[in-house]
Amino acid sequence: MLGERIGEGRGRVTTQRVLPSLGGGPKMETSFQSSGSLLGVADTETGTYVAVVRPDGSLFGEGQGITMSRDGDVLSWVGQGVGTLQKGGAVSYRGAVYCQTTSPKWARLNSLAVLFEFEVDSDGNTRGEFFEWK
Template sequence: MLGERIGEGSGKVTSQRVLPNPGGGPKMETSFQGVGSLLGVNETETATYSAVARPDGTLYGEGQGIVMSKEGDVATWTGQGVGTLKKDGAVSYRGAVYFQTASPKWARLNSLATLFEYEVDAQGNTRSQLFEWR
């Protein structure tokens, strides 16, 4: 069951490149940076994910990122998701993220499965929400 919202953020795509993909069509790698809140702590995030188009037109993506607070807290994450392309060039993903941290402020994340909603508009602006999965 979808639990409480534990994070949200916004940012900007900083780079993209096409990678070879021996298993099929090209793989698109996207990096972004953003700011937001995670368990009530203001944070900055840098992340990279790669997505491959599947035969039905949906996208499968995998990524990793690092989240940092101004006070020096650090958490890393890995995740997977499924996306859809919109007519205007926007992309919408839904998936799961798993965190790892030594920060006391974010220690709760180590034992959570989290679900995300991630949107990128045609101009490369990102928006995300993170929910506890109960």
């Protein structure tokens, strides 16, 4: 069951590059930076994901990132999601990330699957929302 909203972030794509597809669909690596909050703690996030276009036109992505608070708390995450291409090159993803941290502020995330909605518009602006999976 989708639980409470535990975070959000807005930012920008910082770099993209095309990767060898090795016989599969087109593959793109995207990095982004965002600012927002997680469990009520203001944060900045840097992440990179690789997305592959599947034969049906949908996207499959895998990524990793680091989230930091203004007080020096650090959290790392890995995740996967599926998505769709939108008009103008925008993308929309849904998936889950798994966190690891020693920060007491974010420690409960170590034992959760955090569900996400992640959007990138045609200008490279990002928007993410994060939910506890109960």
